[in-house]
Amino acid sequence: MNVLEVNNVSYRYHDKMVLQDVTFTVQKGELFGILGPNGSGKTTLLKLLSKELSLQTGMIFLNGKPLVSFSQKELARLVAVLPQSVDTTFGYTVKETVELGRYAHQGSLFPKWTEGDEQAVIKAIEQVELLDKMEEGIDQLSGGERQRAYLARALAQEPDILLLDEPTNHMDIAQQMKLLDRLSKWTKEKRLTVIAIFHDMNLASLYCDRILFLKQGSVIGVSEPNDMIEESTLRNVFGAPVRRQAHPVVPNPIVTFLPEMELPEREKELRDRLTIEKSHERIVVTTSQPFKVLSSSLVGAGFQWATHFVNRHVSKDYRCDDAEEEMKQYLRSHTLDVKRTIGMMTAVCLEDAAYVYRKEETFSLFTIVTAGIGNAVDAAKAWERDESAKGVGTINIIVFIDGTLMDAAYVQAMMTATEAKTKALYDERILDPKTNTMATGTSTDCIAIAASQMNTVFDYAGTITPLGKAIGRSVYEATREALRRYQQRRGDDQ
Amino acid sequence: MLKRFIQKSFNNAAIYAVTVVVVIVSLLLGISIGSLSIPFSTIIDIFLYQWFGTPLNSDIPTNLVQIVMEIRLPRVVLAFLVGASLALAGAAFQGLLKNALADPYTLGVSSGASVGAVIVLFFGIQLPFVGTFTLPIVSILFGLCTLFLVLLFTRAVERKMSVETIILAGIMFGAFFSALISLMIALTGEELRQIITWLMGSVAMRGWNYTMMTLPFFLIGSLLLLWNSRELNAFAFGEATAAHIGVDVMRRKLVILTGASLLTGSAVAVSGTIGFVGLVIPHMIRLVCGPNHRLLLPLSLLYGGAFLVLADLAARTIISPRELPIGVITSLIGAPLFAVLFFKRMKRKT
Structure with a gap:
């Protein structure tokens, strides 16, 4: 089933076309990667999906319903967002931060904090392994821990779809792997749909079920990593020379970059x-x-x-x-x-x-x-x-x-x-x-x-x-x- | 888990208990101290007599009852309402704008509301249907308009609306409106002295009329803000995050700004511009109890009220029998704190 359907979406910012005729669908339980060079419209696309920007042309359907028909609260019960950076706020504890995720599940007039809310919060904190830091200030955490706390807040929303903008930005490699392992597991076990902007092609290739390439606001292709991580495609999209290789264990390709190097030995005879x-x-x-x-x-x-x-x-x-x-x-x-x-x-x-x-x-x-x-x-x-x-x-x-x-x-x-x-x-x-x-x-x-x-x-x-x-x-x-x-x-x- | 929950609730209960004691003691102090000193026990006797009809102790002269009920009590209650309004509005502005330097005074809302009040007072305007509420209503509208002007102007200058730009715009509009008031005073001449006292802020000699005049706005404004404490918490993480978790950003923002303007406008209408209350109180509470608005807002309200009762007490006793404008006291405390906050903020940035 298509959880998300994007039809002919274009977006213009002042006189610049940021997105042009973008069309794709995402299935339930998919880990869907969006890749493209800087300025290709990735973040704009994600902001349109989260309704942070309003649609100009085209349609977006969520569970078959047009995105515009959702109120902000209805949307928040379905879609959670982990942005690239969140304003740092002083003094809130991890738990207080995660509790915000329950906002959409509470009544407007007489909000009541139920046992269910409490449990959802604790579970979310547990899932990102921050239980021991629950009462610590969010500003006292390391960059990676803070990102995890915000992830917990998104999870506390109990969404069907998780939108992530370069989620691994502030993390070291072990944390990145751990986060992606978790996300990948949740897509399989909980049928959570994850749509994420990736910077690292190799991480995307290893973890994504499908990848969408954006270049100057247009979709270059949507398919499995094996089809998308092609030398010619990558050269076209990123303009960087790369070489595709086989991963030693995972049946998805990885790419290596070809730096331009001075090779003083080049001129010498092999014998010498x-x-x-x-x-x-x-x-x-x-x-x-x-x-x-x-x-x-x-x-x-x-x-x-x-x-x-x-x-x-x-x-x-x-x-x-x-x-x-x-x-x-x-x-x-x-x-x-x-x-x-x-x-x-x-x-x-x-x-x-x-x-x-x-x-x-x-x-x-x-x-x-x-x-x-x-x-x-x-x-x-x-x-x-x-x-x-x-x-x-x-x-x-x-x-x-x-x-x-x-x-x-x-x-x-x-x-x-x-x-x-x-x-x-x-x-x-x-x-x-x-x-x-x-x-x-x-x-x-x-x-x-x-x-x-x-x-x-x-x-x-x-x-x-x-x-x-x-x-x-x-x-x-x-x-x-x-x-x-x-x-x-x-x-x-x- | 359960233990932590209890612990937390108990902590909150303890905090509220202390607060209520502080509020009651400051109110009693406010009533007790003055040219004629009245002991707490007498005050309580008088209250019991007035409200529950218990027989009055025979040594209490009836004029003392008069003094307590008609002069001291309304003054203290008014001071409390004004302080509570300003502190609560300040806390809300700070939360919404993510700006520790925002308060009704630094945002220019107080000055804007003053212009409205001065216009009403000196041209003797009375709006149809609202009668005596003309003064607070006009003040509120002027305050609200000023707020939108400041915010629109800031946004036009700089899309990301940085803290410094908002404050600068607020001070600029504030200065302009102060000049307008001075101009009006100069043109009318006559009641110059009275208006200057009013401008510097005072809760003296207002009687129950003024208290009743602000009360409805105080109640509506406070409820609007307290009702939006979760949203304010969300706004603390930025508007984008607030939207992500399901907050209807535009509507809630409007509600919060309206609530804060109701409080500011009605407070200014009855007491003039009393600066920095909205800055000092929320800041102190944040230092002790953290930034969570679910606690910050009610505590700002209660401590703001108590603070202004005590400030008023200081204003009328320091150079007694003469009185200082209450705004002098709050600015003496608030301006240096503003300087410290500003200094810290700029330090953190570099």
């Missing part, structure tokens, strides 16, 4: 941005600027920004219950910032590492591969093998790219590199010793794709793209070279 220290114990690549990395490494897996890339040599019989923690300790003991480091392990001799540098027209590429085939495996037959012992990674690939990679490009770069590695194994005729079929890799391989996120932008890195071609070629060549050296050393040893 990397410092490589080689020893028999580890290879450490230090970058002069953080690289965004997608990796399957022991430390720093997933997406991560990193300045250090460590390929550590461990003995063949390295066993550890918590290899990750041990690796972190190792990194710390060598004064490497764990949060900025990609850490891999290998049992092969680091002197056999292969390094391939490629400079293409619009980008450059640097690949490091260490390879051993002790655990060579045919992925297609792996299910036939029964052992589950976890050894140390034997083919470690790190690809540095000077370029800006989109998420898809990262994933495709991973695929391309993996395919090239497999082809290298094939061409070196490496067999899975258990199944005697061609090996596709080893059981604990590791790949890291590191991009500088500056200069040329790459949407994709499949084998048809220049970047994909360069990755495929570099990884193939480096892997073969590393394998040959590995086998040569093994031959020498025997």
Whole structure:
């Protein structure tokens, strides 16, 4: 059922159109967000809904009845408002403030304070967790507590609809989350309808059932966050460059902002941005600027920004219950910032590492591969093998790219590199010793794709793209070279 | 919960008990002290004799009964009504305008009402149908008009109607009306001395006529304001908030301004301009009992009355046998307090 229906509402302030032909409906129990840049008419719209401003053109219906037909008191029993700021008043206690919320429920001529009124007030104060501050002066509360007290006053009105103008304005992040968690819960449990102006797109995306975008008084769109939080829409509405991402837990998108930064490293060759220290114990690549990395490494897996890339040599019989923690300790003991480091392990001799540098027209590429085939495996037959012992990674690939990679490009770069590695194994005729079929890799391989996120932008890195071609070629060549050296050393040893 | 409720009610009951005692004692003091000192017991005897017909103690001379009933009592009652009116009106103005510096005097309402009163007194105007009530009615209308002029002017100057602008406009209109009165006095010449005493405020020698003249307006005005104490609380959080919780802002505002103007106008009509009562009393009560109008309004009424009875007592005893205008006493106390309030307010802003 539509609790609220806004039909073709326009509003003119002096000779400026503040709202133009705004039409939307809100359903019962919805958490409905209104977003838009400053001056887009959000507050005007909210003031029209609360009857603080009177309608000029268009119609607003509340529970099917025209808004104008409600008296101020009838309206207050249905709609409560939590404005952006309330005049600070000295001396009133929290309880006295919340008691005002019962005004609309009392008679005009002989107002009587009933037990029901008292209970509604206490319940409202309880809901915002201010019971312990009930007798304190409203002016003595912190900004967030005061906002909560005003919220309690709105709740004491026992409304069907709650209108909020940037409710989280004076709150720290924990309080914001708590308030929105509560509101969200009430919309579900009590079928309360919440219509709120949001400033923070991410909060709106996480909590709103639907979002309305306003730009210069016109509705740009009304839909679920998933449809509304689009890069192109946001750029259109806010004129700010943002990038959409997936939230780690909630199936709604979040956006991140793209600041305009001076990047002095931009001009430098990729090679000059990397410092490589080689020893028999580890290879450490230090970058002069953080690289965004997608990796399957022991430390720093997933997406991560990193300045250090460590390929550590461990003995063949390295066993550890918590290899990750041990690796972190190792990194710390060598004064490497764990949060900025990609850490891999290998049992092969680091002197056999292969390094391939490629400079293409619009980008450059640097690949490091260490390879051993002790655990060579045919992925297609792996299910036939029964052992589950976890050894140390034997083919470690790190690809540095000077370029800006989109998420898809990262994933495709991973695929391309993996395919090239497999082809290298094939061409070196490496067999899975258990199944005697061609090996596709080893059981604990590791790949890291590191991009500088500056200069040329790459949407994709499949084998048809220049970047994909360069990755495929570099990884193939480096892997073969590393394998040959590995086998040569093994031959020498025997 | 229940305990707190009882505690709160008990506190209120205790506050009212103290207040009633203060009011009664100040009334008795007002009647008792004067050129002829009358003990409390005698006064009570006289009251019992007058109202309940108990036999009068034989040592009480009948002229004392005359003095108490016809001179002292009406004067004290009038002082009480005037003080109660001004303090209650002040509290209402302050609440509605969210302005601790507002009172009938600083808003110019008193001066406006005075113009009305002076016109009636000196041109001997009598409106049809209302008879002796012409004086308070004209005063009230002039006061109300002044109030709207001040508010409209302030709004024209500055939409958000800041505290300072309202007071400035009030003082400006007040000065203009005072000048008008001076002009009228200069033109009429004759009864100059009397009008000046009246202007500075006095409740002397008014008799029961004047008391009865203000009483209906006092009752209506007080009821209107006391009936709107919840709305005044809502207005304290701003008009927008008041509207959000369901207050019919325009109507209630009009009712409150009318009520306060009724009180101010009728008080001015019978006693001239007595400044700052409406500022001092509500401020003191707010300091002790908080800003809740449900308590503030009735207490302002009662303490305002008691305060003016005592101020009148001081006015007629300090340089006895001569009398000071009562407005001198209230301004001596009120103006410095106004300065302190203003100072604090401006400090808080910076």
